[in-house]
Amino acid sequence: MREAAIEWLQLRTDGGNEPLTRDDILDFHFADETVRLQAPMQGIWKPRGYQAALSFRTAYTKPGEKPPYEDATGSDGLFRYKWRGTDPNHPENVGLRAAMKLRLPLIWFLGVAMSPARYQVIAPVYIVGEEPEKQQFAFTAAEDAATAFELSESAHEVVARRYLQRMAKARVHQPAFRSMVLSAYENRCAICNLGHSGLLDAAHVVPDRDERGIAAVDNGLAMCKIHHAAFDGNFLGVHPDFVVHVRHDLLEEVDGPMLKHGLQALHGRKLMKLPLQRKERPKREFLEIKFDEFQKATLRR
Template structure:
């Protein structure tokens, strides 16, 4: 069956619009809203990871299931030291139809959709698109893929004299373009789209705040290193105007408590001093890691002593 002309472009455009430029996650029910030329083409596989609609020669999408913190994922998909992503074959047969579907996308340099699981019950997915398969590693039974912005660099990487610099660049960009929106969706889902500090429930005004920054070796892009925060409390947290103790109690910098600067300061920060967080994940596995909170709180205490703003 010949793939309908314009299908991929329509699917990618619809997803980018539906997810506000890749910022919002979607359920399977949300994905069922997609329609193209009345064909009823689905965007995600019903059960398996790789989706090749009907008898199309090339895959349209592939999926990485959400894995709860502390559990082992069913497939060891990963990010390599080169900043490129790996996706395991379906099974061990290189000629499985789904593996052939991804290989065909590699040969034809076709754009694909990567659905990255960010929550379950109901299952939610971050749509990262377009991505491109740029290589295959049969010895590891996996494909190599990158985000669209990195595709030309990835195809040209081979024996370049600037390979080390290019790989570092790709790794940094991969984190920014892929991990950050996934991290945001996972954290906001765990906190049910509410600010941990004040309970504000408007996702467009919420951020996923890292407890330990992602440029720190401990700053993993996992829910246990995150807090859902409205933008003002996120900024206050990062700038040490607001601290959170390991027992989830909020503290405000002592000199800020003495200021008089209108209702925003009074209600938005000062009155929070000594209160417990108003929203935490229901699952204990998703709650902030105590050691990471302790480290951040110690930085807050030092900043308070030194008057850092």
């Protein structure tokens, strides 16, 4: 059932790219029966009769707010998930510990939006260690259990290098970042208001290659693919006051309708779409960094 659930979630989320609501998650059936994949209230879910937990959940936290649990990524690159309460023998903690000992895959539901609540599905993940003094488990988004557990306890640094630096970003941060940003912008391009999610990306304001380029909704803009490419390539910039600027040499160029209507006509206009929640809008300091880069690129032309 565990393997069937993960396969079903991969199909429902288009390989982990699209978030699911709680109602979506309730649609799973196995052996002609509805099977719950997520806890109704608590974070950790161990179905009745199961020795090991099946899933755990991280609630969505609005920008600037403190999360209810201090789940985080450690300096070694491994993800952390806090115990339920402080009792190591709480049934939910016992369930996660059993999954670790049995080397079973779990499902991580990472909250990316609320009202309605939506979750990015990261699966499979594997618990590879426990830190009782900090009342938390360490886990990784590895491809398979054999790979995740083949390294010894002393080889966590290797785990971080080989998997978590690459996979945590590609398989966790980026899909979750996309879901949070597109949800905040109601699946519309901030530049042109295009509303087809399959044609939209989550653009980093400060690039993720920069240490300041965090994968947070207030460092993001929902953009259609052409405007995302134009933004990353400094063909257009977004002023901290949300006004679109197009590079001067493009304004003078004569080409076709895409250039005329898709770029040139945007110059001097305000963004067409912004999140309703001000805390989810791009931080001014991030826009200043990116707009400075755009201006320098413009001067070189």
